[in-house]
């Protein structure tokens with residue numbers, strides 16, 4: 001069994017166990033959230049030993065160069081000596097605004113102390129002062145403050161904090177950006193199909209405006225699905241948004257969003273799709289759009305997986 | 309090759325005889341695997357050993373993977389190639405290469 005070292009801790013990694021689980025079992029102070037290689041909160045630096053490429057999938061080149069790996073998807077065959085990531089990897093930020101967009105959704109605006117480059121639609125991992133980490137998509141455009149739309153899940157640990165305890169001026173940390181769910185120029189005439197449920201709207205709101213800003217000429221369809229009318233938390237803003245065909249849809253009135261989308265676009269081949277929000281809905285839509293002829297490489301998706 | 313991957317994968321996902329084996333597998337990763345599958349079937353660079361094929365399908369064998377499913381996949385592969393206008397003798401060669409993996413895929 002390979003040995004994993006982290007500071008003063010040394011432990012054996014069992015077969016089928018991730019490096020993260022081995023570290024947690026030994027009491028190493030490593031934070032984590034998704035345990036699926038997305039959120040980045042368990043990122044550590046390899047000081048000695050070699051990790052498989054899979055443990056660096058999706059990381060920025062500058063992070064790969066520093067030897068960073070995601071411990072949750074790291075199954076190295078040999079021994080590893082690990083250390084925390086450099087202090088400048090997480091960006092210090094302050095909460096500059098907290099506005100309820102509806103009874104269930106809070107808009108959180110963050111100003112980063114140093115510059116923070118991102119593409120509209122990517123996500124960041126928000127780290128609370130006590131270390132709790134959760135991923136949120138960015139709804140704003142590059143150059144603006146970070147805008148997050150946080151659904152206030154009853155009894156959710158981050159949700160409850162945002163609803164009751166977080167204050168303007170509060171210091172937090174941000175890790176990222178991550179994800180490849182964003183608009184790229186080229187093929188400006190291609191019709192865009194943006195579909196999100198709940199706060200899956202957040203990245204799409206950024207992507208739609210980014211596409212308009214970058215001179216996209218093809219139609220931009222933005223479909224927001226909610227269970228009830230109160231869930232259409234950006235309805236007024238989206239109706240007034242130029243250059244975008246906004247279509248709200250309600251589960252109770254119109255049926256499941258995947259059926260609505262396929263009803264509107266029975267032949268989606270040639271479109272570019274962005275799908276965000278509930279993991280089951282994202283997965284279903286991805287499969288159905290692919291089977292109806294959409295190229296998988298034209299489907300960009302972020303499933304909002306819950307923390308492990 | 310890219311065209312073949314999509315056509316083949318669409319067939320696999322919609323074929324009631326075998327689609328359940330693919331439920332819950334990540335689509336992007338699975339597409340990459342379909343590509344590995346086709347590369348192999350075309351006799352291209354093969355980075356999989358017989359043991360790899362056993363390991364990759366062991367979970368499916370416990371789900372009941374058998375000869376009829378294997379035949380279905382070979383049939384869909386032939387159908388894909390025919391759709392793309394590949395001549396029959398070449399399809400026969402591809403099917404023979406796929407056939408050579410039967411024991412390993414079915415874990416016998």
Ligand SMILES: Cc1cc2nc3c(=O)[nH]c(=O)nc-3n(C[C@H](O)[C@H](O)[C@H](O)COP(=O)(O)OP(=O)(O)OC[C@H]3O[C@@H](n4cnc5c(N)ncnc54)[C@H](O)[C@@H]3O)c2cc1C
Nearest residue numbers: 134135136137149150151156157158159199304305306307
């Ligand atoms: C890439 C990515 C992007 C994301 N972007 C956003 C975003 O823009 N906006 C946003 O609001 N969220 C987003 N999420 C989800 C977010 O990271 C958290 O999972 C969510 O805010 C819940 O965290 P919590 O600490 O409040 O709840 P937790 O304390 O983690 O969970 C509390 C309980 O609720 C359950 N639960 C978790 N999620 C759900 C759910 N969706 N529905 C029902 N039950 C659930 C959990 O299983 C648990 O039992 C994203 C996730 C990922 C992976």
Ligand code: HEM
Nearest residue numbers: 326329330333341344345348356364377378381406409413
């Ligand atoms: C005809 C011969 C076959 C060949 C050459 C073949 C080839 C492969 C290859 C190369 C992989 C990827 C392994 C990896 O990278 O992990 C794979 C995985 C897979 N194969 Fe096959 N395969 C064959 C038959 C079948 C059949 C008959 C089925 C089911 C009906 C099947 C279902 C799958 C599934 C579901 C996976 C993914 C397993 C997982 O990720 O859990 N294959 N196959």
